[in-house]
Amino acid sequence: MSYRQARWSEPSIFTISSKGRTGHNPPKPDSKEVEVAGDPSTLLPTELRRSKPPELPELSEVEVVRHYVRLTQMNFGVDTGTYPLGSCTMKYNPKICDKLSSSPKIRDIHPLQDESTTQGILKILYNLSKMLEEITGMSRFSLQPAAGAHGEYTGALMIRAYHAAKGEGDRRSEMLIPDSAHGTNPASAAMAGFKTVIIPTSSSGYLDLEAVKSVVSGHTAGLMLTNPNTLGIFERNILEISEIIHSVGGLLYYDGANMNAILGKTRPKEMGFDIVHLNLHKTFGTPHGGGGPGAGPVGVVEELEDFLPVPLISREGDRYFLDYDRPRSIGKVKSFHGNIAVLLRAYIYILCLGFEGLEAASEFSVLNANYLAKKILQGGKYTIPYYPGRLVKHEFVLSAEEIYRETGVRAWDISKRLLDYGIHSPTTYFPQIVEESLMFEPTETESKECLDKLVYAMNMVAEEAYSNPATLKKAPHSTSKGRVDEAKASHPETMCLSWRMKRRLNSGR
Amino acid sequence: MSGRMVHHYIPNSSPNTLKMMLDEMGLNSIDELYVDIPDSVRLRRRLDIPKAMSEYEVERHVEDLLSKNKTVFDAPCFLGGGCWPHYVPAAVDMVVGRSEFATSYTPYQAEASQGILQALFEYQSMICELTEMDYANSSMYDWATALGEAARMAGRVTGRSEIIIPYYMDPHRASTLKVYSEPAGMKVLTCMQDPVTGQIVAEKLQEKITSQTAAVYIENPSYLGFFESQIDLISDLAHEKGSLLIVGVDPISLGIVKPPGEYGADIVVGEGQPLGNHMNYGGPTLGIFACSGNRLLRQMPGRIVGLTSTLEGMEEAYCLVHQTREQHIRREKATSNICTNETLCAVAAAVYLSLLGPEGLRRLCETIMTKSHYAMKILNSIDGVKTPIFEAAHFKEFTVNFEDTGRRVDEIHRRLLERGIQAGKVLKEYPELGEASLYCVTEVHTREMIDSLADNIRDILR
Numbered sequence: 001m002s003y004r005q006a007r008w009s010e011p012s013i014f015t016i017s018s019k020g021r022t023g024h025n026p027p028k029p030d031s032k033e034v035e036v037a038g039d040p041s042t043l044l045p046t047e048l049r050r051s052k053p054p055e056l057p058e059l060s061e062v063e064v065v066r067h068y069v070r071l072t073q074m075n076f077g078v079d080t081g082t083y084p085l086g087s088c089t090m091k092y093n094p095k096i097c098d099k100l101s102s103s104p105k106i107r108d109i110h111p112l113q114d115e116s117t118t119q120g121i122l123k124i125l126y127n128l129s130k131m132l133e134e135i136t137g138m139s140r141f142s143l144q145p146a147a148g149a150h151g152e153y154t155g156a157l158m159i160r161a162y163h164a165a166k167g168e169g170d171r172r173s174e175m176l177i178p179d180s181a182h183g184t185n186p187a188s189a190a191m192a193g194f195k196t197v198i199i200p201t202s203s204s205g206y207l208d209l210e211a212v213k214s215v216v217s218g219h220t221a222g223l224m225l226t227n228p229n230t231l232g233i234f235e236r237n238i239l240e241i242s243e244i245i246h247s248v249g250g251l252l253y254y255d256g257a258n259m260n261a262i263l264g265k266t267r268p269k270e271m272g273f274d275i276v277h278l279n280l281h282k283t284f285g286t287p288h289g290g291g292g293p294g295a296g297p298v299g300v301v302e303e304l305e306d307f308l309p310v311p312l313i314s315r316e317g318d319r320y321f322l323d324y325d326r327p328r329s330i331g332k333v334k335s336f337h338g339n340i341a342v343l344l345r346a347y348i349y350i351l352c353l354g355f356e357g358l359e360a361a362s363e364f365s366v367l368n369a370n371y372l373a374k375k376i377l378q379g380g381k382y383t384i385p386y387y388p389g390r391l392v393k394h395e396f397v398l399s400a401e402e403i404y405r406e407t408g409v410r411a412w413d414i415s416k417r418l419l420d421y422g423i424h425s426p427t428t429y430f431p432q433i434v435e436e437s438l439m440f441e442p443t444e445t446e447s448k449e450c451l452d453k454l455v456y457a458m459n460m461v462a463e464e465a466y467s468n469p470a471t472l473k474k475a476p477h478s479t480s481k482g483r484v485d486e487a488k489a490s491h492p493e494t495m496c497l498s499w500r501m502k503r504r505l506n507s508g509r
Numbered sequence: 510m511s512g513r514m515v516h517h518y519i520p521n522s523s524p525n526t527l528k529m530m531l532d533e534m535g536l537n538s539i540d541e542l543y544v545d546i547p548d549s550v551r552l553r554r555r556l557d558i559p560k561a562m563s564e565y566e567v568e569r570h571v572e573d574l575l576s577k578n579k580t581v582f583d584a585p586c587f588l589g590g591g592c593w594p595h596y597v598p599a600a601v602d603m604v605v606g607r608s609e610f611a612t613s614y615t616p617y618q619a620e621a622s623q624g625i626l627q628a629l630f631e632y633q634s635m636i637c638e639l640t641e642m643d644y645a646n647s648s649m650y651d652w653a654t655a656l657g658e659a660a661r662m663a664g665r666v667t668g669r670s671e672i673i674i675p676y677y678m679d680p681h682r683a684s685t686l687k688v689y690s691e692p693a694g695m696k697v698l699t700c701m702q703d704p705v706t707g708q709i710v711a712e713k714l715q716e717k718i719t720s721q722t723a724a725v726y727i728e729n730p731s732y733l734g735f736f737e738s739q740i741d742l743i744s745d746l747a748h749e750k751g752s753l754l755i756v757g758v759d760p761i762s763l764g765i766v767k768p769p770g771e772y773g774a775d776i777v778v779g780e781g782q783p784l785g786n787h788m789n790y791g792g793p794t795l796g797i798f799a800c801s802g803n804r805l806l807r808q809m810p811g812r813i814v815g816l817t818s819t820l821e822g823m824e825e826a827y828c829l830v831h832q833t834r835e836q837h838i839r840r841e842k843a844t845s846n847i848c849t850n851e852t853l854c855a856v857a858a859a860v861y862l863s864l865l866g867p868e869g870l871r872r873l874c875e876t877i878m879t880k881s882h883y884a885m886k887i888l889n890s891i892d893g894v895k896t897p898i899f900e901a902a903h904f905k906e907f908t909v910n911f912e913d914t915g916r917r918v919d920e921i922h923r924r925l926l927e928r929g930i931q932a933g934k935v936l937k938e939y940p941e942l943g944e945a946s947l948y949c950v951t952e953v954h955t956r957e958m959i960d961s962l963a964d965n966i967r968d969i970l971r
Contacts, residue, residue, distance in 0.1 A: 075624030111791025336791025354561030
């Protein structure tokens with residue numbers, strides 16, 4: 001084991017506060033402004049004033065900087081090490097994207113500026129839309145959604161609008177969703193007002209076609225699917241699925257979370273999809289930011305273009321503009337035009353890779369996943385329950401059921417122990433159809449040496465499950481903190497969600 | 510495999526490594542890993558995307574395009590309306606630029622993610638202090654979607670189906686609210702505001718609130734910059750009928766303005782962009798979401814970080830809590846579908862608030878109010894220009910009416926732009942206000958900028 005995460009005993013910022021200090025002096029008004037405007041304390045009526053100042057920390061700049069720098073040192077990112085978190089596509093984030101997107105020429109632009117002053121960014125957004133259209137085969141994209149789930153919600157609303165426009169809004173109440181789908185799919189469909197109908201996975205890991213046939217009807221609004229699916233298996237019957245859904249008047253929604261496997265190999269269009277969202281923070285290399293911001297642009301086939309949220313980025317000759325003149329649009333799904341700084345990064349990423357690089361990204365993500373799967377299986381302690389043709393795409397789902405049965409060590413423990421090797425845990429207990437699941441997505445940016453190290457670590461952990469399960473169950477040991485008591489964190493009696501709650505708990509109330 | 514490009518983000522694309530891996534797997538080429546994709550769906554051509562550019566070429570290309578943009582400093586800008594120019598201290602950019610934060614995922618593995626968890630806990634704590642609410646989540650996409658989620662949450666908590674919003678409200682925010690609430694079977698009703706004072710007409714509000722009202726929503730300061738002063742009355746009217754009070758805020762104003770928790774708000778939403786986040790042409794920004802009371806906490810959307818301890822040694826530690834509300838556990842029964850949010854923007858807000866502290870924030874608020882009131886006075890001294898339109902206290906935004914100048918606001922703004930000044934937002938959505946627009950003045954506006962605006966308007970009107 002070679003990894004040691006920083007272990008600062010960094011107190012809450014509230015406890016290191018010292019009255020009267022400040023970390024930033026904002027500009028002051030000049031004397032003429034004060035003279036004309038009048039005494040600032042008279043500009044706000046008493047009934048609108050806060051009764052006491054907010055209890056924010058009081059610190060100098062250096063203290064704030066040290067506090068947060070120490071916190072960053074207690075955080076594991078892609079730049080720290082291998083991050084094989086399945087379905088999250090934690091690939092390397094090229095630094096040029098960050099550099100260029102921190103230009104004042106994008107940071108200091110207001111969203112409501114006259115279009116004559118924003119032609120540069122509008123052209124970039126327009127170009128990006130065209131690239132995403134080409135990559136997916138869709139005919140038009142909206143860049144507005146802020147995340148994958150936001151894109152799904154937008155897509156689900158468009159499915160509603162489409163059926164409503166055909167006079168079938170009330171009837172088309174059911175959204176079909178595989179049992180292996182990302183949790184956001186059923187949540188988004190339900191938010192959009194659909195009843196979710198769950199489709200089982202067949203024993204070979206594909207969507208159960210017979211089950212699809214048995215539930216489709218005039219009530220079917222659509223099917224939400226990711227391909228390759230979350231088992232990492234390419235749904236080879238996708239055209240038949242498309243045919244079944246379309247034959248009853250439903251639409252096919254592509255969850256683009258797994259797009260990283262197929263760039264340049266196939267496209268949602270060729271597979272028969274009508275709506276697509278892409279996670280730019282997955283496939284297109286923008287940083288995840290500890291949970292955001294991301295971007296989840298949505299593309300559609302021609303028949304659905306009218307329903308896209310406003311504004312679209314349109315072009316007239318050499319002029320680019322925000323197109324709000326779209327009477328059948330579902331409306332706005334967010335303030336303004338989208339997560340522009342993320343969109344800009346994705347544009348830069350695509351330019352850096354080019355068509356060959358995008359295809360190579362997918363190829364090597366698939367090569368890495370298959371290499372890793374094969375090597376881990378050679379150890380003999382893990383299985384891959386769904387493994388048709390012994391081939392996966394960009395990710396695969398391992399089961400540690402045998403280890404659990406024989407030693408009591410769970411997938412959760414194994415994933416925690418990997419942290420001690422300087423490797424981030426895979427996704428655990430998802431998809432729920434695999435017992436004691438560990439879902440790995442190495443991505444194309446991990447070297448063979450990193451993959452070999454991961455294989456070694458998995459073998460060592462499997463051995464340890466038999467030789468020293470107690471250590472394993474208490475893992476991790478090399479991280480900033482040992483195993484965290486998550487049950488206590490959510491228990492009503494001990495729950496503490498803010499510093500003010502902590503103060504209350506401390507004072508015994 | 511000759512001729513394959515060795516790509517600098519793809520370590521195994523070197524011929525040696527590729528050959529080693531293929532050999533170990535008994536494969537001749539990567540193509541063999543794609544045999545499971547049926548020919549019928551294969552793309553039999555290259556993607557029509559430009560070929561790879563060197564990093565240098567990309568930089569030139571992108572900077573060339575970006576140089577066509579005019580920033581709010583290239584041409585002084587008086588736009589607000591939900592996104593506002595504020596100064597971002599350098600220390601904020603430094604922290605959010607740290608790649609340990611930027612390149613991490615959602616902190617599901619608490620032990621390896623204590624840094625971002627603690628930063629988010631501190632963010633939540635500071636939002637609770639600013640708003641005087643019990644709980645804050647770790648972020649929503651933006652103000653508009655936070656409001657949409659708040660309406661749905663109010664519907665779930667009360668079992669009712671209507672939300673009442675003020676007449677003067679950002680049309681884009683109102684549109685987003687509808688897009689979020691209507692699929693939940695909710696209806697959005699509008700409450701009249703006094704055309705002279707902008708204040709909610711209490712009798713009209715009282716009539717509108719029924720046993721079907723899930724929530725009354727007000728904004729303070731409002732979209733048009735003025736304050737709503739009958740806050741206690743509105744709060745009482747809502748609560749008397751068992752409705753919730755949702756308040757939308759510009760968090761920076763809370764350095765001096767009465768926080769919604771002091772007048773009984775049940776849910777607070779707002780736009781956190783002013784707290785250390787650049788405008789970025791409108792995104793990403795930061796949706797603030799806070800609530801009070803246990804009944805509401807259980808229905809809150811989004812991620813929440815809690816303080817707990819380690820199992821061994823009882824050291825303080827942080828982790829995500831109440832994940833059973835969330836989509837990855839609860840699926841179609843989740844309180845929201847939100848997964849990826851705006852974490853890094855929340856971290857920026859925490860660093861920003863730590864830097865300013867209560868006193869810095871108070872002084873900043875006073876600077877903003879002084880400068881905006883200076884601007885109003887100076888503009889108001891121009892013949893035919895009236896500002897503000899509403900007789901009420903204002904914060905950093907204010908309406909300007911050019912009706913009595915006999916000129917169209919569009920034309921005045923166009924001519925200002927020709928002179929290198931980006932004027933306010935034309936209020937096309939309220940034709941009854943006349944030739945009206947919404948201006949914004951903050952600490953970034955120097956007196957020279959404001960004076961130049963006034964001089965140029967005067968000159969154009971001459």
